[in-house]
Amino acid sequence: MVIRFEDLLEKVREYNPDADLELLRRAYVFSALEHRGQVRHSGEPYLIHPLEVATILAEQKMDVVTISAGLLHDVVEDTLTTTERLEGTFGQEVAHIVEGVTKISAITFSSTEERQAENFRKMLLAMVDDIRVILVKLADRLHNMRTLRFLQEDSRLRIAQETLEIYAPIANRLGMSKLKNELEELAFRHLEPDAYEMLGARVEKRRKASEGVVEELKRTITAKLQEAQIPVVEVEGRTKRLFSIHEKLRRQKIDLDRVYDFVALRIVTSTIRDCYAALGIIHQTWSPVPGRIKDFIAMPRPNGYQSLHTSVISESGFPFEVQIRTEEMHLRAEQGIAAHWKYKEGRVGAASDEPYFVWLRQLLEWQQEVRDPQEFIQNLKIDLYPEEVYTFTPKGQVKPLPRGATPVDFAYSIHTDVGSQCVGARVNGRMVPLRTPLKNGDIVEIITQAKHTPSRDWLNFVATSRARNKIKHFLEGQEKARAVELGR
Structure with a gap:
């Protein structure tokens, strides 16, 4: 166990050399003492759970206050510790986040109606005046989903459904695609195990068949971009996720062979100008599929996602998607910043939204100025649905x-x-x-x-x-x- 905690410290030290590691150490010891003797459904000591949650937060490069709250997020709910005691020991910020997470955990999501789910999502975002509460809750939910197999079937289904209806959409609204994707995949696996297995086998077969082609495409595109003197940070190939494919097949009533973005190449370049130049090279190399070019750089998605997307067909008739973005866009696409999601509510341009746009501009300016993640997060207090x-x-x-x-x-x-x-x-x-x-x-x-x-x-x-x-x-x-x- 001790080694695991040392790994966490190492992770934090890597991206935040000046971090207050003493706070983390105290939070870890406190959590270990409070959860002493408690065991998870898997039979493991309970302490593994807060450690894993803290590790997920460290992977997102969160500040030490948030990671400490991750280590302590269950002590008010599951032990005799009070919020007052936490505040006395760790300060107001840590206690406030833990209290917020505890409140959210106490809610039972009884109804599965679509509108009810949307209300919960809004309410969760509105309930917290500090976005870090949601980030800790999402990390908590992710680890619980990773270990869901140890629960009884009715609990598994309820938690997976709630994840799909409430937590994955929140992660999406916060632009956190990496976390959202994993939540969706895990929920799909538990909610529809047969469909998951069957589709998984078909996709794996198609992926194996296209492995060589993808490597060849990567080599070709890297050579073409170098020839045109377009700086490339990386080119990687990926297969579309099972849940995405499942949803697409169901929505469009098509077969797997008709999924054009089954395989995608992702090109990461240095500047926005390089992105558009790379798009030109790709269209000179392969035939673009008409109507499949999307410019999310000029028109970002509501959650702040930016990239150029195009679908092309190789010489051998192999369709694939290409996504082109800068390093900063790539980071934001994976980790998200808690910024642009209010557009989604369809209230753009209303007078009551003026302060929101001022806030958003401030946020983006801070983001450029503030290099210290802790300071940036402190500025990130939200009141999303003030009315x-x-x-x-x-x-x-x-x-x-x-x-x-x-x-x-x-x-x-x-x-x-x-x-x-x-x-x-x-x-x-x-x-x-x-x-x-x-x-x-x-x-x-x-x-x-x-x-x-x-x-x-x-x-x-x-x-x-x-x-x-x-x-x-x-x-x-x-x-x-x-x-x-x-x-x-």
């Missing part, structure tokens, strides 16, 4: 409400009768006044009383039009009834 608050029923159903919404709004969002008969509310287990504004992640329980009716006073503090209309409707009905009484 929405994500709350829960005690059963874990998500209720998105506007900012400033109260328990009365929450009650009406469940049902008109629940709203009308609402006499009190518990938020996170504590009784609160009905005018209390709700916060992200609040679990709200409404207390009702039969025959209770809405109060006019509620109109002074409700935030949703639904609650306001229902209350007004009831009061008007009451006044009409009173007028009828008086008129008799």
Whole structure:
């Protein structure tokens, strides 16, 4: 075990020579003591899990605060340690991240409806004011997926489904394709083992058959680019991932032979100009497939991904895709930066998004200026969906409400009768006044009383039009009834 921790220190030292390794050492010892005697389903000591999570974070070149939080991410949930004790021992930042991860882990994702999944994804991103919480949670989920085979079948299926619906899309939105790809592959293997095995065998057969061709193509393209004096950092060949192929076959209802990007060559060059020059050379060497050129450099994907893509056909009739990008684009495509994903919500250009673009520009400027990963991450505080608050029923159903919404709004969002008969509310287990504004992640329980009716006073503090209309409707009905009484 000790050797494993030394490996982690070595990894961190490589990319961050000035890192506070003492903090990591203390976090490791603390985690080892707290998890002492605990065992995972695999039969291994529990400590292996936080170590693996910390290692995944170190591979992403995270700062020591995040890696320490990775080592400690389960101590509040699984041992007697409190957040206060963590804060006293490791400082506010580490404690804050661990607390965020603990909160997310406590959520049960009961419904599998598409909209519900999107709500959860939004809520997870909105719940954290520090993106590092999500990054630790993703690393935690990745290691749990790698060791999923040790769990009972029902747990395996539930966790794999949740990974596919919630965590892989979040990784994608953060531009972290490497992590997203592994999560998807592992989820596919557990959710559809037969399809996974069958497709795997067919793909392997086709990959073996094309191995020699790929090597030949790599040699040809390297020679052509050198001849044209285009600097090449690397040329590598890859086979499309199983989950991607599976989705493509299902979506387009085609056979494996029709997948043009089954094999792709990736060319990494020095500058953007070199990318376009390389594209020209490729089109002079092989015939491009019409309509298959995509310029993601000029028009990046919503999560910040940039590359040139083209599909070509070799002399022997072998179709393949070529991706061309700079080193920086390659790094960002694999690791992602927590930046551009808000476009995805389709709200580009709205006035409320102005601060977001200012923030994004700042972020990109910082990224160029700040070489220290810790300082960069510290600047990366997000409030992604400021106009929405994500709350829960005690059963874990998500209720998105506007900012400033109260328990009365929450009650009406469940049902008109629940709203009308609402006499009190518990938020996170504590009784609160009905005018209390709700916060992200609040679990709200409404207390009702039969025959209770809405109060006019509620109109002074409700935030949703639904609650306001229902209350007004009831009061008007009451006044009409009173007028009828008086008129008799």
